[in-house]
Amino acid sequence: MRLLRALWGSTHPGPTLVVTGLALALGIAVGLEPWRLVLLSLAVFAGQLSIGLSNDAIDAPRDREVGRTDKPIARGDVSERAAWTAAIATLAVALALSAPLGFGMLAAHAIFLASAWSYNAGVKSTPFSIVPFLVSFGIFPSLATLAAPDPGVAAAWGWIAGAALGAAVHLTNVLPDLDDDRRTGVRGLPHRLGARASAIVAAAAIIVGAVAVLGGSSGGDLATVSPAGWIFFAAVVLVAVATAVLAIVRPPTRALFRLVMLAALLLAAQLVATGGAFAA
Known part of the structure; x- marks a missing residue:
């Protein structure tokens, strides 16, 4: 055990x-x-x-x-x-x-x-x-669509949303360990950008993902977006913007990391809330 x-x-x-x-x-x-x-x-x-x-x-x-x-x-x-x-x-x-x-x-x-x-x-x-x-x-959204009886890859906007989520996760996941990583020779993209720039780019990626989900799931006709879709979109953008502003005006802290991760989780929830439209 x-x-x-x-x-x-x-x-x-x-x-x-x-x-x-x-x-x-x-x-x-x-x-x-x-x-x-x-x-x-x-x-x-x-x-x-x-x-x-x-x-x-x-x-x-x-x-x-x-x-x-x-x-x-x-x-x-x-x-x-x-x-x-x-x-x-x-x-x-x-x-x-x-x-x-x-x-x-x-x-x-x-x-x-x-x-x-x-x-x-x-x-x-x-x-x-x-x-x-x-x-x-x-690729991640396509794992679900390819597991269906009539398999197919996810819609292009689902790929964009997934990649945006991945970018945000990477750029923020390493923030608490930047100093330890530098001491041992790890210098990935977030280390080169710095904590503040990484958080701002992550927030921007999340907004791109949210726009992709909103526009893609509605086929470009925003009038057909459900109230729940607008609520998720607004929540994602609000948290992402708050993250970017906080990164600009204050030194990066663990609170910043948590905010970006919250925005990333909201983006994932927004994708799920499309009801499988990404399979189209």
């Missing part, structure tokens, strides 16, 4: 559960049958486990160097070998669960996972660190 707890703590449980929950919500939105919905959710869950485990296994030496006592591998609660074994096993499970949903879903999920693993493997330390997030989150 101690080993399992340590491994679970190395999977980045919060993001793992949020992404799995988003996959479940998108699957419900496109009307997946129960068995397809279960397989989609489990496949995404296993994939997220593999991403988190590989990230912490790769970063273990760096985490020890900066004294990350919140990381089970760095603390010595679980070995790097055990974490790698679990990461590879959960990756295999994710692909195996994707296969019954069709070749398209399997291929899309494989690309999603390969992109995420590439970030862990070294892209995070380059100016192109945002690319895996654009690719993986851009």
Whole structure:
């Protein structure tokens, strides 16, 4: 049980559960049958486990160097070998669960996972660190649409919204760790932009995503947007603008990070609230 707890703590449980929950919500939105919905959710869950485990296994030496006592591998609660074994096993499970949903879903999920693993493997330390997030989150809505009996990729605006969400997540997720990252040689795009500029760009990306969802789900006819659609759009834009203003007038803090993440979650909710229109 101690080993399992340590491994679970190395999977980045919060993001793992949020992404799995988003996959479940998108699957419900496109009307997946129960068995397809279960397989989609489990496949995404296993994939997220593999991403988190590989990230912490790769970063273990760096985490020890900066004294990350919140990381089970760095603390010595679980070995790097055990974490790698679990990461590879959960990756295999994710692909195996994707296969019954069709070749398209399997291929899309494989690309999603390969992109995420590439970030862990070294892209995070380059100016192109945002690319895996654009690719993986851009593909993400299509995991639900490709899991349907009549599979197809998501609408273009769904890709834009997903990529915008990924950009915002990347640009803000590293903000609390910028100093530790610099000490160990990690200089991705957010490190080069700085905390303030990263937060402003993330807020702008979220607004772009919100506009894409609003315009795309209505086919460009804003008169057909439901009251709920307008409410979600207004909430996303309000929080994003507040984030940008706060980033300009005050030094970046964890409150800024939380605001951007709130805006990102609202954008995800806005996408789900379209009722599967992104499958069109």
